[in-house]
Amino acid sequence: MITHVTPFASARDHDLHLQRKPVGVRLRGNRGLHGEIHIAEGQSLTGFLGMKKHFLNLTSVRWEDAPTGSDPLAHLSLRIENVLWVVPEEGSLYL
Numbered sequence: 336m337i338t339h340v341t342p343f344a345s346a347r348d349h350d351l352h353l354q355r356k357p358v359g360v361r362l363r364g365n366r367g368l369h370g371e372i373h374i375a376e377g378q379s380l381t382g383f384l385g386m387k388k389h390f391l392n393l394t395s396v397r398w399e400d401a402p403t404g405s406d407p408l409a410h411l412s413l414r415i416e417n418v419l420w421v422v423p424e425e426g427s428l429y430l
Contacts, residue, residue, distance in 0.1 A: 352376060355394070357424040363417050369424065370396035370411065380423055380430050387415050 353373040358380075360368050370393030374383050384391070396408040423430070 356428040358393075358428070359422045359424055360391075360393070360413070361419045361421075362413070363419060367399040368393075368396055368411075369399070370394060370407075372421075374428070380421065380428055384421060389415060391415055391418055391421070 352375055354376055355371040356374050357369065357371050360370065362368070372383065372391070372393060374380075390412045393411050393413070394409060396411040397405075
């Protein structure tokens with residue numbers, strides 16, 4: 336009997352261990368937004384951001400200056416070089 340073992344987890348398996356956490360983001364040019372990052376359970380925000388080389392991906396994104404009642408963006412990728420700071424908006428996400 337031959338058994339095939341995959342040396343890596345599928346994307347679906349990986350997503351099961353990620354949590355959505357709300358954050359505020361300040362960008363160059365003084366633009367701000369609020370969205371959710373997908374972070375491993377127990378991982379710190381600084382550890383998460385330290386692993387990012389080029390992009391920060393967010394979901395459920397709302398720009399600070401968006402009109403009231405506007406729909407959030409489903410997904411947004413930001414170049415790390417444009418991000419000034421990221422702050423947790425929930426007490427369960429630690430720096």
